[in-house]
Amino acid sequence: MKAVIPAAGFGTRFLPATKAQPKEMLPVYDKPTIQYVIEEAVASGIDDIIIVTGRNKRSIEDHFDKSFELEQTLQSAGKDDRLRQVRAITDLADICYVRQKEQKGLGDAIYCAKKHINDQPFAVMLGDSITKGPVPCTKQLIDVFDKYESSAISLERVPKEKVERYGIIKGVEVEKDIYKIDKLVEKPLMHQAPSNLAIMGRYVLTPDIFDKIDETEPGVGGEIQLTDALSKLDAIYGNTFEGKTYDIGNRLEWLKTSIEFAMDDPESKDNLIQYMKEIVDGE
Structure with a gap:
């Protein structure tokens, strides 16, 4: 199975930080966001990855490419641990890149990968969200x-006041945490939402989704919405993720995620706690 990672958006909510670099390359603690996504794909048994990019996304390619000069410098300095880290990034997976020439929405970004899927089922993993759980989300x-x-x-329950940020499903629970989906609505108003089960940026799709995207007219925001195309499928299931999803789509959530991941590092945890206490006590 292959994975498609859409990473062509402008990242306007992070301006000016994303004026010249992709939001997917913003670091969460000590790694760029998109590296966590690819590590999840590999942990799920997928090592053939298509990243859909746009303008000003070259740093994504550079990050996963071989860096001869850097490796030589680290080797000469005897920094073997750092050298292993750098080489591990390059060896993570087989990655190819497809360009989305116009910003037409998530559905269109996925459609750009059609020729590379070869009429097989595939995963879609949004490049600005991270998941953590006992079994990888994908x-x-x-x-x-x-x-x-x-x-x-993938689904996750969200507070009612936040349903307007997500695609929301209506469905019947067929077994614990698994729903047969009857309806999908993109960013409904709170009083119109059929549930509080939100789509959380991970999908495994049959290849007929490309025909459904092709049939889909522009929707919310004038873009081709993946949610609208998904609603045309003959059958679709939702799984309430056993774990936690980190939406790195806004500054506060990005900052909170970085802090939480830093707290998982024994080398940083105690110093970070002390630093935060000093800030709070100084207020």
């Missing part, structure tokens, strides 16, 4: 896909 979806032989998407 692996959980692959298991659902294998069991029901239908497209599967």
Whole structure:
């Protein structure tokens, strides 16, 4: 199975930080966001990855490419641990890049990868969200896909006041944490939302989704919405993710995620706690 990672957006909510660099390359603690996504794909058994990019995204390619000068410098300095880290990034997966020439929405970005999918099921992993759980989120979806032989998407319950930020589903729970989806609505008003089960940026899709995207007219924001195309599929299931999803789509959530990940590092945890206490006590 291949994975498609859409990473062509402008990242306007992070300006001016994203004026000349992709939001997917913003660091979360000690790694760029998109590296966590690719590590999840690999942990899920996927090492053939298509990243859909746009203008000003060259640093993504550079990050996963071999860096002869850097490796030579680290080797000469005897920094073997750093050298292993750098080489591990290059060896993570086989990655190719496809350009989305115009910003037409998430559905269109995925459609750009059609020629590379070869009429096979594939995963979609949004490049600005990170997941953490006992079993990788995408692996959980692959298991659902294998069991029901239908497209599967990751779900998470969100507070009612936040449903307007997400695609929301209506469905019937067919077994614990798995829903047969009847309806999908992109960013509904709170009083119109059919539930508080939100689509959280991970999908395993059958290749007929490309035909459904092709049939989909521009929707919310004048863009081709993936949610609208998903609603045209004959069958689709949702899996409530056993774990936590980090939406790195706004500054506060990005900052909170960085702090939380830093707290997982024994070398940083105690100093970070002390620093935060000093800030709070100084208020």
